[in-house]
Amino acid sequence: MFEPSGVAIVGVSAEGMGFGRGILLAIQQMGYAGGLYPVNPKGGTVAGLQIYESVASIPHTIDLGIIAVPAPHVPAAIEQCLYKGAAGVEILSAGFRETDTPAGIDLEKKVRGLAQGGIRVVGPNCFGIYNPRTGLTLLPGPDLSREPGPVAFISQSGGMPVDFAHVGKWRGIRFSTMVSFGNGADLRETELLDYFLHDAETGVIAMYIEGLDDGRRFFSILKQVTARKPVIICKGGMSESGMRAAMSHTASIAGASEVWKAVIRQCNAVLATDLNDICNYSLAFSMLPRARYRGISLIGGGGAIGVAAADMAAEYGMLIPELDPEIQQEINPLLPQPGSSAKNPVDVANPFVPPANLQKILVATARSRDVDIQIVVQLLYHYKSLSIQMPGRTVMDITPIHDFAEAFSSAAASTGKPVIVVLPEYKQEIEALDIAEMIRTARKLYTEKGIPVYSDVKEALRSINVISNYQSRLLTRD
Amino acid sequence: MFEPSGVAIVGVSAEGMGFGRGILLAIQQMGYAGGLYPVNPKGGTVAGLQIYESVASIPHTIDLGIIAVPAPHVPAAIEQCLYKGAAGVEILSAGFRETDTPAGIDLEKKVRGLAQGGIRVVGPNCFGIYNPRTGLTLLPGPDLSREPGPVAFISQSGGMPVDFAHVGKWRGIRFSTMVSFGNGADLRETELLDYFLHDAETGVIAMYIEGLDDGRRFFSILKQVTARKPVIICKGGMSESGMRAAMSHTASIAGASEVWKAVIRQCNAVLATDLNDICNYSLAFSMLPRARYRGISLIGGGGAIGVAAADMAAEYGMLIPELDPEIQQEINPLLPQPGSSAKNPVDVANPFVPPANLQKILVATARSRDVDIQIVVQLLYHYKSLSIQMPGRTVMDITPIHDFAEAFSSAAASTGKPVIVVLPEYKQEIEALDIAEMIRTARKLYTEKGIPVYSDVKEALRSINVISNYQSRLLTRD
DSSP states (O other): OOSOSEEEEESOOSSSOOHHHHHHHHHHHHTOOSEEEEEOTTOOEETTEEOBSSSTTOOSOOSEEEEOSOGGGHHHHHHHHHHHTOSEEEEOOOOSGGGOSHHHHHHHHHHHHHHHTTOEEEOSSSOEEEBTTTTBOOTTOOOOOOOEEEEEEEESOSHHHHHHHHHHHHHTOOEEEEEEOTTOSSSOHHHHHHHHHHOTTOSEEEEEESOOSOHHHHHHHHHHHHTTSOEEEEEOOOSHHHHHHHHHHHOOOOOOHHHHHHHHHHTTOEEESSHHHHHHHHHHHHHSOSOOOOBEEEEESOHHHHHHHHHHHHHTTOBOOOOOHHHHHHHGGGSOSSSOBOSSSBBOSSTTOOHHHHHHHHHHHHTSTTOOEEEEEOOTTHHHHHHHTSTTOOHHHHSOHHHHHHHHHHHHHHHSOOEEEEOOOOOOSGGGHHHHHHHHHHHHHHHHTTOOEESOHHHHHHHHHHHHHHHHHHHHHO | OOSOSEEEEESOOSSSSOHHHHHHHHHHHHTOOSEEEEEOTTOOEETTEEOBSSSTTOOSOOSEEEEOSOGGGHHHHHHHHHHHTOSEEEEOOOOSGGGOSHHHHHHHHHHHHHHHTTOEEEOSSSOEEEBTTTTBOOTTOOOOOOOEEEEEEEESOSHHHHHHHHHHHHHTOOEEEEEEOTTOSSSOHHHHHHHHHHOTTOSEEEEEESOOSOHHHHHHHHHHHHTTSOEEEEEOOOSHHHHHHHHHHHOOOOOOHHHHHHHHHHTTOEEESSHHHHHHHHHHHHHSOSOOOOBEEEEESOHHHHHHHHHHHHHTTOBOOOOOHHHHHHHGGGSOSSSOBOSSSBBOSSTTOOHHHHHHHHHHHHTSTTOOEEEEEOOTTHHHHHHHTSTTOOHHHHSOHHHHHHHHHHHHHHHSOOEEEEOOOOOOSGGGHHHHHHHHHHHHHHHHTTOOEESOHHHHHHHHHHHHHHHHHHHHHO
C-alpha cells in the first residue's frame, strides 16, 4: 500500500476545496505514474479524470484506497475497497475517537473491525502516506520532493510530517516513506517501526508519538530496531496540559514524562523535543558516519562564535582542542594578521577567506589526532557589502559558493574527517532576499555534496553529540 | 563620544580596503550628519572629503577619534586626538594584548597610560560604536538601522554586535547604543553598564563578556542596574577550551562557569548562551510588559505543535490551561469542524482562518482568568498552495498579513493581554523566495505594531519565561 500501482480516492467532488479533491490534485502534481481513480456517487469528471460512482465500478486493480468522505460514511467506503481487493486504505477524515463522543468512538470501533476483516488501515484523522519513489503525498501536498532517501517518518500527527517533508526538501533530508497514522485504529507505531526495520531503503527512523497502543511490545521492538538503525522519537504529551492536548488531537493517553525519557534512553533511541530537533538529528544521521566524535575543529565565524562554541562543546562532553604548534604554523600564513588565531577555534578574522585557503586549513587541522570532525562557520552575508562596492555584480556572483562546496567535500574526502557547515542567516530583512537566495543556493550545493548544513553552531554540536551518544551506547551494549 | 558632532578618522587611505577607509564609507552611508575628517600623512581626498595630514590640522572641533592605523602607531594617534580636545577615541586596530607578545602587551600599557591622561578609549581590537541616532556605525557597517530604541549592547567582541545589529534590524529590536570594547584598555563592562543605567534612552541592556576587570565592582553595579533595568549577559569562556579561545580573542581570563551562573542569577541578570538567546530576550523585554506570565493560550499551528508547546510550557513552570466551557462554546463556531479543538491549545485545524475570526478567538481566550499571554502560531506557507490555485495571484497578494497585524494588535490592545506571533519558516528552498518575502513582510508589519515575532514556539516560551523570572525575582527582592 506504500507503493501502489492503482489508487482509488473515495470522496472527490468535481469542484470546491474538499480533502478528496485536494489529495487527488496533489498526487497528480507529484507525478504519480500509477492509476488514479476518483470516486463519487454523483459521477462527473475532475482534473481530466472520470469520477467513478463506486469503487466497485473501477475497471482496474486497486492497491490503496484514500478515503475522504464524512466520518459516518467511512465504514462503507472501507468495505468497498475491501471487496475490490485493496491491500489498504488511508482515512483522511476526522470525526472519530478524537472527538470523545459516543458516535465518534463507535465509528472508530467499526473501522477497527473492518481492518480485522482483511484490509490494513492508516488513520483515521490523518494526512496519509508520502512516498517519494511512487509519488504518493500527504495532504495537502503537493510540492514535496520526489527524491527518495534514507529517512522514514512514522507520525501520529498529520501536520508534523507535512512540515517535516517541507523542511527536509531544502535541508537535504530525503525520505523513504512517511506515514501519518492519526488515531491509529489499525496500523500504528509498533508495526510500522517493525516494517521500517526491514525496509532496505530506510536507514534512519523518526517518530512522532503521542500515545502507545502496547507499550511493552513497542519498547521491545524499539530495542531491536536501534541495534541496527537509529530511531529519533519526539514524544508529545509529556506534561499534564500536553496530555490533554494529545487527547483532543489524536485521542491518545500519554504517559508520564520521566518514564518515557528513561525508557527511550534505555532503548538507545534519541529523544527529540520538537520538529527542529527531528530535522537536525535526521540530517546528521543521514550524512555523517556513525562514530564517536569528541574533538572538534571550529573554523571561521569570528571570535565570539568560537568562544561560545567551545563552551557549548564542553557542555556536551566534547572538546575544541588546541592544535599542535606545527599545525598552527602551517595555518598561520593562510590567515590575515593581526586579529586572527590558528589555535582552534581558528578565528579567520575576515569573512572573505578564499576557498582554496579554507580547504588547506581543513586539511591541516584534520591532521591533528585530537580532531574527529570539523565545523566551518560562514557568515556569507558579508559578501553583500563587498558586492555593493562592485557595480553590476550581485552577491550571488561574487560569493564563491561553488568553490566552497568543492573545497569542503574535497577536504572531507581526502582527510576522512567529516565537515559540517554552519550558515547563520543574520540578514533577513525584506530587502535582503538576494542574500537569502545566495545562502539557500550554498546550502543546496553543500548538502548535495554530502556536507550537512546547520544555521546555528549549537544545533550542529547537539546533532554531533546525538550521533556520538548513539554510537557509544551501541558499542557498550554489544 | 557616543553622539559626537565631529569625528576624525585616523588611518584612511585614499584607495584600497583598509579599516579606516571602510569605516569612513560606512559612516557616510549611514547618513551621519556631523563633521567627518579623514586623516593620513599622505593627504589627498577620499569619498569627496579632504584627507588631513594630521589631527591637529583639522580646522574643526573633534569629539571622537576613530583610530585605524597599525598597532605601533596607535599611541601617537591617541596623543593627536588628546591634544585636539577629543572626548574619546575608538581603536579598531588589533595587535595588542590579545597577541600575547611582549610588544603587544607593552603597546596596550601605553594606550592605558594615555587614557589616564584625559581621553577615554574604546578598544583596542574592537569594531567601535554604533549609535543609530547620530549615525555612528560599527566596522564593517554600513546598512544598520537608523531607528533608535531601548536596547543597549556592551560587547567585548567585535563580530557579535555587528551580527546583533543586523538581526535586530529585521526582528524589530531597536538600539540606543552599542559599544564593542575589545581588549578594553580603558572603558569596559562596569563603567559602560553604569553609563547605560543612567542613559534615559536605554531600557534593556545586553552584554557579551569574556572576562572582567574588577569582578566585585562589576557585580555590585550589576545588582543596582537590574533593580531598574533588565540585563542580559552572554558570558563567553565558560569552559576550559572556551577560556583559551577567549584568551586569543580579547585577552580575557574567564572565570569558572558555576561561579558565573550563580552570581548572574543572584544579581537577577539573565544568562544567554549565544546571540540567538540575546536576540530573543532583547525582543521580549523591548515589546512585552514586565509581568509574571503563567497561563498561556496557544492558537493555531496544528495539533502536534500545540502538544509540544504544552510540554515545553510545563518544563518552564508555565501552563496552557483548558478554557472554561463557555469560552470554548464561543470559539467553536469560529473553527472548522471536525478536526479542530477549542480547549487550548486551540487547534484551528486549517491554516486559513480569517483575521476577523482569529481576533474574535483572541478576545474570547483573553477572557479566561487563567490566560496571561497569548501565542498565535501561523504556518503562513500554506497560502502558497492556495495561490497556485488562483492564476495571476501571488502568495503576497492572497495572504491577509495586513489584516492579521491589525487583528493581533487590536486584540492585544482591547484585552490588555499581550499577543506573540510565531512564524515558522518551513519552506526555504531556493524557489520559495516569494514565501520568504511574504513572511518577512508579515514580521515587519507585526513588530511595527509591537507584536513580537519568533520563528519557533520554544524560543517564544523561553523568552516569556525569562521575563517572568526577572519580574518574580525583582518583586521578591523588594
